Amino acid sequence: MSSTGKKAIVLFGHGARDPQWAEPMKRLQSILTAQLPDVQIELAFLELMAPSLPDTVDCMALGGTEYIQVVPIFFGKGGHLKNDFPVIMAEMKQKHPGLSIEATAAVGQWDAVWQAIATEIVQQVQ
Template identity: 30%
Template sequence: MKTAILLMGHGSRVAAANDALHAIAAMVRECTGFDIVEVSFREQHAPSIQKGIDACVAQGARRILLYPYFLFAGAHVLEDLPAEMEEAARRYPGLEMTLGDPLGVHAKLGEIVCERIDQTLSKAGWDAPAKRAVR
């Protein structure tokens, strides 16, 4: 049974913000080996989540992992995305869907934030404090 991954972002009127999710999708495709990795947006940019689901189904997906590319489980993740899944289930009876967990708190995200802080301090010409050992 063919499985697809649909990455879902918030969406922005700023094109570069939306382009970032497409770059993440390319990384996910490479890392996971899934043939179908699509991108969709909750609002302010196309394709919509329903159009993203349509794209997955059009490529033969019978199962879709809907992955919310959000930091935390706010209203979009807890309410809006399940409603999108319900709408898609009415349109595609028999389509299996599951909703992944948002990024949340993760040590790798903490590392990325520290890396970005170091880059910003360096760019500003500011000194950083001595690094501490991680406990």
């Protein structure tokens, strides 16, 4: 993200019927909010929970956000990330041409995530 302008990160998850499913994402949101106090950190969901990613981006655009980094909180790169997510991103970019909207790779594609999980597993079984 650029060093100037109002910035935001959207943690984008699948969603679930059980509201407790979102607790780890809320925890991550809280951690990031503490570590990045000048960056707006929001949650958004693909289905079954609100707000949706387009609704979140619409609100941010109305609030003057200039740069949005979407972070897909998905471990596997299945149909939602391969098919649905690119369409949603394209639609949001078309709707908000003055807004910089980018996405990271899904967290499940980050080697550091798997290394951290493996390290924790090793510590738990020793």
